[in-house]
Amino acid sequence: MREQTRRRLRSSSRQQSGRRRAVPAAAAVVVGVMAMGALAPPAAAAAAEPDGVQRRLDALVRDDGVPAALASVRDRAGRTRTYTAGVGDLATGSKVPKDGQVRIGSNTKTFTAVVVLQLVGEGRIGLDATVDTYLPGLVRGDGIDGRRITVRQLLQHTSGLPDYGDQLDDDAVRHRYFEPRELLDIALRHKADFAPGTKWEYSNTNYVLAGLIVQQVTGRPLAEEMDRRIIQPVGLRHTYFPTPGDMTIREPHPEGYHRDSAGGPLHDFTEMDPSPGWAAGQLISTNSDLNRFFTALLTGHLLPAAQLAQMRTTVPVGGSGVRYGLGIVSRPLSCGGVYWGHGGDIPGYETRGGVTDDGRAASVAVTSIPSEAATEHVESAVDTALCH
Numbered sequence: 001m002r003e004q005t006r007r008r009l010r011s012s013s014r015q016q017s018g019r020r021r022a023v024p025a026a027a028a029v030v031v032g033v034m035a036m037g038a039l040a041p042p043a044a045a046a047a048a049e050p051d052g053v054q055r056r057l058d059a060l061v062r063d064d065g066v067p068a069a070l071a072s073v074r075d076r077a078g079r080t081r082t083y084t085a086g087v088g089d090l091a092t093g094s095k096v097p098k099d100g101q102v103r104i105g106s107n108t109k110t111f112t113a114v115v116v117l118q119l120v121g122e123g124r125i126g127l128d129a130t131v132d133t134y135l136p137g138l139v140r141g142d143g144i145d146g147r148r149i150t151v152r153q154l155l156q157h158t159s160g161l162p163d164y165g166d167q168l169d170d171d172a173v174r175h176r177y178f179e180p181r182e183l184l185d186i187a188l189r190h191k192a193d194f195a196p197g198t199k200w201e202y203s204n205t206n207y208v209l210a211g212l213i214v215q216q217v218t219g220r221p222l223a224e225e226m227d228r229r230i231i232q233p234v235g236l237r238h239t240y241f242p243t244p245g246d247m248t249i250r251e252p253h254p255e256g257y258h259r260d261s262a263g264g265p266l267h268d269f270t271e272m273d274p275s276p277g278w279a280a281g282q283l284i285s286t287n288s289d290l291n292r293f294f295t296a297l298l299t300g301h302l303l304p305a306a307q308l309a310q311m312r313t314t315v316p317v318g319g320s321g322v323r324y325g326l327g328i329v330s331r332p333l334s335c336g337g338v339y340w341g342h343g344g345d346i347p348g349y350e351t352r353g354g355v356t357d358d359g360r361a362a363s364v365a366v367t368s369i370p371s372e373a374a375t376e377h378v379e380s381a382v383d384t385a386l387c388h
Contacts (some may be wrong), residue, residue, distance in 0.1 A: 010187075020324040025106040027359075029362040052388045056381035057085035064374035067266065068096045068254040071386040072287035074295070074361040080288065086367070088268070089255040097252035099286045101238055102365045103274065104351050105344025107290060108283040109207050113155050115214050115225050117307040120151075123215050126265075127152040134213045138184075143192030151213065153196050154206040155326040156315060163203040168276055170269075170347045171260060178275045179243060183208050200315050200324065204280040207327075211279025222279055227305040233298045247271045249284055256348020266368060267277065269348040281346055287353065287363035294341055294355040312340070313355020329354070331379075335387035345369050352378045360386050363369060 057069040068086035084096035119125040131139050131146035131154070139146030144161065149179055153159040164187035187205040192202065211222045218225055223241035231239050238251060258269035274282045285293075295331060296302055303311065314323035321332040330338040331354070341354020341363075350370065353363030362385035364378055 002348050004031060012168065020355075032157050036336065042283070043187075051227075052291075053081075053083050053381060054085070054376070056384050060370075060374065060377055060381065061086035061365055064370050064377055065368055066368050066374065067257050068367040069364065069381075070096060070100060070102070070287055070366075071253050071362065071364045071381065071385060072175070074291050074359075076286075076359040078359075080291075080292065082288070082329055086189060090255065090257065093270070093380040096254050099238075099288050101249050101253040101284050101286050102349045102367070103249070103256065103344075103346045103352060104283050104285045104290065105138070105277065105281045105346035105349065106204075107285070107342045107344045107351060108277065108279065108281045110297070110327045110342045111230055111283060112207050112210050112214070112222070112279045113329075114302050114309065115222070115229055115314065116151065116155060116210050117303050117311060117326065118229055119217055119306045120310075121304045125151060125213065131209060133208070134216050138212075139188070139209065141188040141192070143195075144188060148197045151210070152209040152310075152326065153365070154210045154213075155177070156200070157202050157206055158200050158315065159203070159206055160192045160196050160201070161203050161209070162187050162193055163205055164208070165204045165280075166278070168197045173276055174269070174272045174347075175273075177273050178278070180208050180212055183276065183302055184212070187250070200317060204277075207280035208278055214279075218314055219277045226283075229301060230293070230296050233263075234293055234301065234383055236293060239283060239289045241283055242274055244275065245273070247273050254367045255307045257298060259349040259368070262371070272347065277346065281344060287351075287365055290341075290351070290363040291355065291361035292354075295359070298340055298355050299359075325380065333387055334383050339382070339386055350375065352377060354382070354386075356386060362386050 053071055053073060057071060060069045061250050067090050068088055071083040072080060074080045082098045084098055086096060088094045088096040116125060120127055128150050131149045149159045164183045167186050176245060213220050214225055220380040225243055238284040257266040257270050257272045259266055313329055318323050323330045328340055329342055330340050332338050339354040339356050343352045349365060349367060351365045355361040362382050364381045366378055
């Protein structure tokens with residue numbers, strides 16, 4: 001995860017994940033008792049929503065310098081609107097494809113958490129069992145002991161494990177394939193950040209271990225489990241886990257852009273090896289598919305009630321109401337209540353969004369990782385979509 005993301009989460013102003021100077025194919029991550037907010041009458045909301053969301057996207061392009069912005073918004077009645085702003089390719093000036101595919105970074109963590117919690121519901125994984133129960137002897141290091149870290153702590157980022165992403169450089173690893181064990185080995189070279197269960201600190205390493213546990217318990221690749229348990233049943237027709245060596249985005253998509261340093265020029269980063277994200281950030285999807293996924297999750301179509309309640313049991317991330325559950329984040333809305341989602345940063349793309357308990361859903365993507373202030377504007381676009 002990028003240091004910028006970690007700083008934002010610590011200040012409770014972010015629902016993202018990425019990696020510091022890394023291929024945050026993990027990006028963004030990061031949740032509690034939810035209150036329902038007041039809604040405008042349906043007719044008023046329908047009239048105001050397109051103008052407000054479109055204005056937000058236009059401002060992201062005009063004022064914050066992102067090449068393109070895309071959004072998908074679903075109201076309580078199931079009506080969906082899609083929006084675009086900017087250009088899909090800076091070199092050609094081509095249009096932004098409506099609901100185009102993007103790399104969704106750390107939204108992948110919610111998918112991984114769902115698979116783990118399904119296995120918990122099946123009695124095959126224990127939330128409070130230790131990592132060593134499933135991967136004996138694998139997790140050892142300076143202040144690190146898999147006999148003291150639980151599955152719950154992995155999913156909630158309270159394990160104290162150092163983040164391997166802090167050690168990766170975007171451009172240096174752009175075309176390099178990593179096995180999950182290599183990512184873990186990078187993390188284990190460093191000292192634990194804190195004793196398990198004593199703090200919250202985002203670390204992509206947690207989700208690499210969660211993915212390894214899934215594979216150990218099921219005997220199947222994580223990508224196959226995600227497809228079999230989530231993608232196919234929910235009908236996510238534009239969501240997939242890239243296969244080893246696949247550096248492209250398969251369907252119509254806006255190009256993704258990256259800066260090597262703050263203020264530096266944008267360069268096309270669309271094609272990359274996403275393996276450094278793996279269980280923490282490798283998926284490709286669309287805004288509409290993300291809305292469909294989080295809606296299915298929050299309405300009980302993916303998890304038994306007991307496991308969904310565990311997922312929504314949260315710890316504070318900072319001081320402004322952001323909370324982290326088991327692979328899911330809750331954020332306050334300006335109109336009252338909260339929404340549930342995750343978010344993701346990966347070189348080329350940033351995504352934010354989520355759903356409310358009463359059925360509203362919104363997802364916004366931009367085609368570069370913007371400044372911290374600009375990310376706040378992305379999140380404001382989500383708030384506008386859900387509140388108006």
